[in-house]
Structure formats: structure tokens, C-alpha cells
Amino acid sequence: MALQLASKWSNAENRRREGLRAAHAQDADTLTDLLTTYMRLKSSRKGRTSELTLKAYAESVRQFLAFTGPPESPSRALNQLSAEDFEVWLLHMQEAGLKPNTIKRHLYGARNLMKALVWANVLKADPSAGVSPPSDPTPAHAKKRALTQAQMRDLLALPAELHAEDGVQASRDTLLLALGGTLGLRAAEIVGLDVTDVDLSGAALTVRGKGSKTRVVPLPTGVKTRLQRWLLARQAVNPASPALLVSLSSLNRGGRLSTDGARFIAHAYYRHLGLPPEMWGLHTLRRTAGTHLYRATRDLHVVADLLGHASVTTSAIYAKMDVDVRREAVEAMERLRAGEE
Structure with missing residues (x-):
């Protein structure tokens, strides 16, 4: 990053010259480089992006x-872009069948490129500033489903069943699924764990979360046991690696497992379990943990603390996702009403 800043984006004159050239040529690589530099230097999250x-x-x-x-x-x-150009683009994506959240993400990506071009003095103003993404009529809790307790138990049992002859892979994959589905870790948090983050004697795990925030998550007995098994099994792969979860592929054996690699692993088990494709993301595990944590505690503050949410408002979706909680609420209301009668 320092080399890029020194050569291409180090001062206003360089930025404008390179930005103008890239914009004129529609040079995707250079424009992406400008966007990345802008995000890391000037966005609200800066280097934490x-x-x-x-x-x-x-x-x-x-x-x-x-x-x-x-x-x-x-x-x-x-x-020479105008707000109408962006509105036409949004309509084009809607007609292509893209989901509202995907369209929103694409708009925000293009908008940050416009801001980067303003920073480079290629544009006087951001032409997308007044454009809003389409709203999604489906509530978040209705479209983001979690696994049931039974499905989660079946999922955790799958690695041992499918890889009975490969205890190393079975051990790693089971731990990966438990870190997401029991502890509620994000994808980047899972693959970012180091062996030194594990405290077996204190039954705790140090997690580096969003915004460089660190939290300590207690280890329940089941996850602790899976950690112990994997720490023993990984010795046969690459005991020198600092990474807790390592790749077992021929191209990167012993190296840190990537987020794409973790998703690929989870997808294979989702497919085998018969889950629909819309549930194949690693975040399904985090939603599952959040929903089950809320059901076990009925305390959003505990859920927020364990999952690393800055506010209980973020955690509130897990209460809405728990169908049983809503059913129990209306049944309790009915019992109260019957008592009044």
C-alpha cells in the first residue's frame, strides 16, 4: 500500500493525472486501485475497511x-455521468433479477468510486449522491433463515460421517462449523484465528472482530473438545503455522484457510444436508448461533456481547427469527385471556 501511495496517488497532481487517464480509458484495475486507496485513507472506516x-x-x-x-x-x-445514469443502472439490475441487497451493494461500490474520483479532482461532485437503492419489501428476519436445532446437530455430525477415513479433515471441518454455528463467529473471524487465541485452561477464545475490536468468547464443553481434537490433528499438517484452521488442499496445504475455502467447505455440507442454495452462506451459521442463543437466554444483551454487536438493536433480528418465541408469546396471551374470562 505504501508503494502505491508513493508512486501513483501520493499527491494531488499525480492523483488527477492518473485518475483522468484511468477514467478516460475505463481502466478497471487502476480505478479499483484508486477506490481501494480512497477507502483506506478517506472513508469513515479508513484502514479498518x-x-x-x-x-x-x-x-x-x-x-x-x-x-x-x-x-x-x-x-x-x-x-459526464448524471443521477439519471445511475437510476437507469439500478433499473437495469432490477430487470436482470438481482436482489435489492445486491443492487444496494453495487450502488455503494460505484458511489465510492465516484467519491474517489472527486478526491482525485477528476469530478467536481458525486453524480450518484442523490440516488437511492430500491427498498426491499421482505423483512430481514423473513429472508434470512437459521438452521433448526436438529439441522445443526445433523450438520455437526456430517464431517465424521462423510470423512470417516480422514480424521484430520473431519476434525477441522467439524470445528469450523461449530465456530460459526455455536459461537457465532463471522467468516473473517473464523479464518483469522491463531493457535495462540485458544486458551483451553481458561476455556476461552480471543476473537478479533469488526473494526479491530477484540472480544473473549467462552468455550462450551462441546466446542472445547472439538478444539482439542483439532489441535492434536493439525500437528500432522503444519504445526509451525500460526493459523488455527489450515488448508488441506494440495495447492495450499498447511497455509491459513481462506474465507473462500471456508465457504466452499460449508457449502459441501449444506448441499449434503439438502439445504436450499439461499442458505449456503457461512453467515447462516452465525444467524443460527444468534437465534439459538436468544432462545436459550431471552437476553439480547448477552447475544450482542457474545456475537460482538455494537448494539442490541442489531441482535434484535434473532428474536424475530425465532418462530417458537412468537408462538409462545401468542399462546401465553391466549392463556391470560382465558384466565380473565
Whole structure:
């Protein structure tokens, strides 16, 4: 990053020259580089912006450039865009069947590119500033489903069943699923764990979460046992690696497991369990943990603390996702009403 700043974006004159060239040529790689530099230096999160966010915004930039036309003859020049151009793009994505959240993400990625071009003095103002993404009529708790207790038990049993001859893979995969589905860790938190983050004697796990915030998560007996098994099994793979979860693929054996690798592993078990594709994300495990934690405690403050939420408002979705909680509420109301009668 320091080398990029020193050569290409180090001062206003360089930024404008390189930005103008990239905008004129519709140079996706350079524009993405400018966007990344802007996000890390000038956005509200600055250096805490996650690699996943940057990767998603890079894809959004490419999607937007595809909409504006080929570099040699774009139908919409980047220095002549209007709010209407962005509104047409949103409509184009809606007609292509993209979901509202995906459209919103693409808009935010393109919008941050516009802000980066303003920073580079290529544009005077952000033409997308007044454009809003389409609203999603489906409540978040209705479209983001969690696994039932029975499904989660079946999921945790699958690695041992499917890899009975490979105890190393079975041990690693079971731990990965438990870290997400029992402790509620995010994908980046799971793969970012180091062996030194594990405190077996204190039954605790140090987790580095969003915004460089660190929290200590207690280890229930089941997860602690799975950790002990994996720590023993990983000795046969790469005991020198600092990473807790390592790759078992031939190309990266012993290296830190990537988020894409973790998703690929989880997807295989989701498919085998017969879950619909919309539930194949790793975040399904975190939603499952949040829902089950709320059901066990009925305390949003505990859920927020364990999952690393800044506010209980974020955790409130897990109360809405628990169908049994709502059923118990109306049944309790009915019993009260019967007593009054």
C-alpha cells in the first residue's frame, strides 16, 4: 500500500493525472486501485475497511463499467455521468433479477468510486449522491433463515460421517462449523484465528472482530473438545503455522484457510444436508448461533456481547427469527385471556 501511495496517488497532481487517464480509458484495475486507496485513507472506516468489502466493491466497479460500455466506445463517459445514469443502472439490475441487497451493494461500490474520483479532482461532485437503492419489501428476519436445532446437530455430525477415513479433515471441518454455528463467529473471524487465541485452561477464545475490536468468547464443553481434537490433528499438517484452521488442499496445504475455502467447505455440507442454495452462506451459521442463543437466554444483551454487536438493536433480528418465541408469546396471551374470562 505504501508503494502505491508513493508512486501513483501520493499527491494531488499525480492523483488527477492518473485518475483522468484511468477514467478516460475505463481502466478497471487502476480505478479499483484508486477506490481501494480512497477507502483506506478517506472513508469513515479508513484502514479498518475489510478485504471482503474491498473485494465486493471491486466487483461492483467492474459491473458498473460494463454498464457504461466498452472502454473503446463507452455509451456513458465517467466524467459526464448524471443521477439519471445511475437510476437507469439500478433499473437495469432490477430487470436482470438481482436482489435489492445486491443492487444496494453495487450502488455503494460505484458511489465510492465516484467519491474517489472527486478526491482525485477528476469530478467536481458525486453524480450518484442523490440516488437511492430500491427498498426491499421482505423483512430481514423473513429472508434470512437459521438452521433448526436438529439441522445443526445433523450438520455437526456430517464431517465424521462423510470423512470417516480422514480424521484430520473431519476434525477441522467439524470445528469450523461449530465456530460459526455455536459461537457465532463471522467468516473473517473464523479464518483469522491463531493457535495462540485458544486458551483451553481458561476455556476461552480471543476473537478479533469488526473494526479491530477484540472480544473473549467462552468455550462450551462441546466446542472445547472439538478444539482439542483439532489441535492434536493439525500437528500432522503444519504445526509451525500460526493459523488455527489450515488448508488441506494440495495447492495450499498447511497455509491459513481462506474465507473462500471456508465457504466452499460449508457449502459441501449444506448441499449434503439438502439445504436450499439461499442458505449456503457461512453467515447462516452465525444467524443460527444468534437465534439459538436468544432462545436459550431471552437476553439480547448477552447475544450482542457474545456475537460482538455494537448494539442490541442489531441482535434484535434473532428474536424475530425465532418462530417458537412468537408462538409462545401468542399462546401465553391466549392463556391470560382465558384466565380473565
